[in-house]
Amino acid sequence: MKFLQSLVQQFASKPIDWEELEESLIRADLGVPMTTRIIKTLQEREAWSVLGIGDVIKAVREEIARILPADSTPIRSANGKPTLILIVGVNGTGKTTSTAKLAHHLQVRAIDLNRPPQVMLAAADTFRAAAIEQLAIWAERLGVEMIRGQYGTDPAALCYEAYQAATKREIDFLLCDTAGRQHTKTNLMAELQKVKRTLAKLDPAAPHETLLVVDASTGGNALTQAREFHSALTLTGLIATKLDGSGKGGIVVAIQEELGLSTRFVGTGETIDDFAPFNRGTYIDNLL
Numbered sequence: 001m002k003f004l005q006s007l008v009q010q011f012a013s014k015p016i017d018w019e020e021l022e023e024s025l026i027r028a029d030l031g032v033p034m035t036t037r038i039i040k041t042l043q044e045r046e047a048w049s050v051l052g053i054g055d056v057i058k059a060v061r062e063e064i065a066r067i068l069p070a071d072s073t074p075i076r077s078a079n080g081k082p083t084l085i086l087i088v089g090v091n092g093t094g095k096t097t098s099t100a101k102l103a104h105h106l107q108v109r110a111i112d113l114n115r116p117p118q119v120m121l122a123a124a125d126t127f128r129a130a131a132i133e134q135l136a137i138w139a140e141r142l143g144v145e146m147i148r149g150q151y152g153t154d155p156a157a158l159c160y161e162a163y164q165a166a167t168k169r170e171i172d173f174l175l176c177d178t179a180g181r182q183h184t185k186t187n188l189m190a191e192l193q194k195v196k197r198t199l200a201k202l203d204p205a206a207p208h209e210t211l212l213v214v215d216a217s218t219g220g221n222a223l224t225q226a227r228e229f230h231s232a233l234t235l236t237g238l239i240a241t242k243l244d245g246s247g248k249g250g251i252v253v254a255i256q257e258e259l260g261l262s263t264r265f266v267g268t269g270e271t272i273d274d275f276a277p278f279n280r281g282t283y284i285d286n287l288l
Contacts, residue, residue, distance in 0.1 A: 016042070016056065025060070028287065029219045031254030038063050057288060064284055067257050072264055072277040073237070075106065075173070075209055077117070082166035082174045084199060084206045086159075088192060088233065089213035090225055091180035094241040096131055098213045098267055099177040100138035101275035102239070105265070106173045107142065117172040121146040122162035124195070125179040126153040135177055141272075145169075155179065155191060156198040163202050176207070189232045196233060209236045211264060216240040216249040226255045237264035240278070249287060 018039060025035040042059050077083050085102070089095045103119045121139050123146060125131035132148055139146035147162035159176050166174040178195065181188035199206040212229050214222040229235055243249045243266045252263045263278040 029250035034063065034253055034257055061284055061288060064253055065280065067253055068280045069262050070280055073262065077172050078208050081203060082163060082171045083208045084163055085173065085175045085209040085211060086178065086207040087175060087211055087213060088178050088229055089180060090182055093213045093215045094267060095180055095213040096134050096177050098239045098241060099175050101267060101272055102265060103144060103175050104142055104272050105275055119144045119173045120166050120171045122159055122174060122176040123148040124155040124158050124176045126151065126155050126158060127179055156195045159195050160198050163199060192233055211237050211239050213239045213241060215242050216251060217242045219251055222251045223254050226259055226261060230259055230261060235261055237262050239265045239267065241267040243268055
């Protein structure tokens with residue numbers, strides 16, 4: 001049930017119950033700080049005792065709009081060098097598919113080049129053969145080159161090799177699909193840090209983007225993932241999957257508020273075109 005429908009059913013014909021409202025906001029994954037702020041805003045208004053559902057929806061919309069940036073920051077080319085984008089996340093969030101969708105988006109929507117951009121993929125999930133093959137299928141569909149190594153290859157070495165190849169071929173965007181890993185596994189997080197250190201030997205600014213793929217329907221667990229990956233890697237943004245109008249996804253607000261990490265792109269389905277830059281207005285409309 002969508003968040004708005006739930007609120008209307010609860011409060012359309014009766015006064016606002018603050019505890020029920022608090023529970024509803026938290027269930028929408030907006031997080032405790034945002035929920036507290038919304039309720040405080042409502043309670044500070046004159047005649048709060050006769051607030052209606054319209055007042056609640058308006059307050060929720062206003063507070064979310066204050067937190068989320070109005071425009072998504074586009075990915076730009078790195079002035080004559082390949083823009084290296086590191087895609088990270090836990091298992092099962094749709095990371096490899098999101099990598100392919102982003103590659104397609106850059107092929108058709110890159111805004112700061114006066115020619116069709118050149119895109120390359122790197123299969124840095126070297127410990128799961130299925131992931132390498134999945135990315136290879138996407139690369140063939142998109143008509144782009146993919147750098148791959150032997151099963152079990154050091155991911156840092158593969159990304160290093162891919163960046164060298166991308167530089168030689170004058171590639172505009174290099175997307176490295178890393179292995180899914182639990183944020184609680186210290187050794188696996190250290191492996192990602194090694195990838196960053198290795199790439200910095202070729203270009204101190206690389207990776208130019210480090211994007212975390214989160215399943216927006218997982219609620220508070222996505223916030224925990226964002227905290228740990230951001231602490232280890234200094235993320236530059238999120239790709240939120242499963243933002244399909246189900247009324248969930250409030251967790252991206254909580255992540256923005258706590259960590260200052262913007263949702264850069266959203267995935268809403270299975271096809272290559274079910275992917276777009278994050279739009280605040282569309283997001284709020286879907287949530288509410």
